[in-house]
Amino acid sequence: MAMNKQALLFALFFLLYCFLRPPSCECTTTEEKYYIVGVNTFLIEEGRDLNAPTRSPSEALAFQEVGSEGADLLITHLNVASNSSWRDVLTQGLQRDKHLVNRILTHNARSSPLGTTAFSTPVTSGRELQGPEYTVAVSIGTPALTQLMGIDTLTSLSWIQCNPYKDCSSNAKFPMDTNGLAQGSEGDYITETLQVGDNTLNELHMGCAYCFTPRREYATSGHLGLGRGPLSVVSQKAGGQFSYCLPNYSSVNAKGSLSLGKYSIPSSVKVFTPMQNEPQFATSxxxxxxxxxxxxGQRLSVNMQVPGALPTITYIDTAIMATQLVKPVYDALRSSFEEKMKTYAPAVQPASPFGEFKPCYQLSNITSVKIPTVTLHFKGNANFDVPAVGTLLQVASDVVCFPFQQSPNDAVTIIGNVQQQGITVAYDNVNNRIGFGPGSC
Known part of the structure; x- marks a missing residue:
């Protein structure tokens, strides 16, 4: 009896701790799993939003070196969109998602692995680039020229903008291939020197494009290909291994990191799921x-395979913002989350949907909110708890929405970057597995 009382007191203490601890806490009972989150966790930082003063290019592109054993490639924010609202940024990001997903689903990427010491670099959120892209700063060529490049886990070939380049934006239907280059456009297949912090990667094979839609001043000038193919940076120069921690999208102060090489997978990553192969899909x-x-904490009773459709493919992507699920799974997830929010947070008022994001909630006049944890279960007993900031996303002042969408394809699910914020994702091509662990950003 004494033991039962002791267990009961411990459980009550733990629950009280979760309710009082700022700004967030993940809590688990035998039947429930949820977060208690301070509402400020979701909100864009006051006075540091997209209308804040622009940073200089030198500040935005500065490296953070961490000694001779490696360098940190920073995943950071650039503030260059002085006349855009946060709502505009999200809208443009979702439009970009649609373009990318349509391109991905209609073309095949090519790929496979090879490659030697560990090095890393800071990673930046594309929040201030008016889009969902996460970026790193690298130096290319001799003499070295610092460039911002979007990190891309779907494609393999890295590419940059050549100079001079042609404006392809006048033709809205201009097709794009799987490396993000305009099909049939002018460009070169080059071998260049890439400097990552204090590490120099000689003879890296990459693309140089003369024709693609121009980006804004100081915005990204290309992509760093991290896919599974033999032409990726990972395969050519990083021994087939890398990991990253993507910073909170709503914070201009949060810094993430991208680590590449033999020792890039931290010991804190203990849960792995095997990589799957699907020759008919993008092999990178x-x-x-x-x-x-x-x-x-309650498993959805839904078939993950759509009846009558091809076997569902799920891939993880740093370039797509919102996770997109096949219709039956998306419908079940959204319905379950909405019902649980009615129980967990009855005082929270509903708000109008934001595009395809729903349900949405008004968080004014409260200081914290209880939200159910969304857990993705992968093969190999690899369970991935979506962070609180990937479960609700601010879309307007004091309004947050459930940032998941229905996939446009009934056989393809995409794990987007919003749901990957603040955790470590590790890619081990050598052993054909992907791991998840606690983040450090």
């Missing part, structure tokens, strides 16, 4: 076996 993609989803 990192495909995982998604077996189920839980909301608040």
């Amino acid at each position: 993609a990192y495909i995982l076996g998604l077996e189920g989803i839980s909301v608040g």
Whole structure:
């Protein structure tokens, strides 16, 4: 009896701790799994939004070196969109998602692995670039020229903008290939020197494009290909291994990091799921076996394979913002989350949907909110708890939405970068596995 009382007191103390601890806490009981989150966790930092003063290019592109054993490639924010609202940024990001997903689903990428010491670099959120892209700063060529490049886990060939380049934006239907280059455009296949912090990668094979839609001043000038193919940076120069921690999209102060090389997978990553192979899909993609989803600790009773469709493919992508699920799974997830929010946070008022993001909630006049944890269950008993900031996303002043979408394809699910914020994702091509662990950003 004494033991039962002791267990009961411990459980009550733990729950009280979760309710009082700022700004967030993940709590688990035998039947429930949820976060208690301070509402400020979701909100864009006051006075540091997209209308804040612009940083200089030198500040934005500065490296953070961490000694002779490696360098940190920074995943950071650039503030160059002085006349855009946060709502505009999200809208443009979702439009970009649609373009990318349509391109991905209609073309095949090419890929496979090879490659030797560990090095890393800071990673920046594309929040201030008016889009969902995460970026790193690298130096290319001799003499070295610092460039911002979007990190891309779907494609393999890295590419940069050549000079001079042609404006392709006048033709809205100009087709793009799987490396993000305009099909049939002018460009070169080059061998260049890439400097990552204090590490020099000689004779890196990459592309140089003369024709693509121009980007804004100081915005990204290309992509750093991290796919599974033999032409990726990972395969050519990093021994087939890398990991990253993507910073909170709503914070201009958060810094993430991208680590590449033999020792780039931290010991804190202990849960792995095997990579899947699907020759008919983009062979450079990192495909995982998604077996189920839980909301608040309860498994959804939904078939992860759409009846009558091709076997569902799930891949993880740093370039796509919102996670996109096949219709039956998306419908079940959204319905379950909405029902649990009615129980967990009855005082929270509903708000109008933001595009395809729904449900949405008004968080004014409260200081914290209880939300159910969304858990993705992958093959190999690899369970991935979506962070609180990937479960609700601010879309307007004091309004947050459930940032998941229905996939436009009934056989393809995409794990987007919003749901990957603040955790470590590790890619081990040598052993054909992907791991998840606690983040450091």
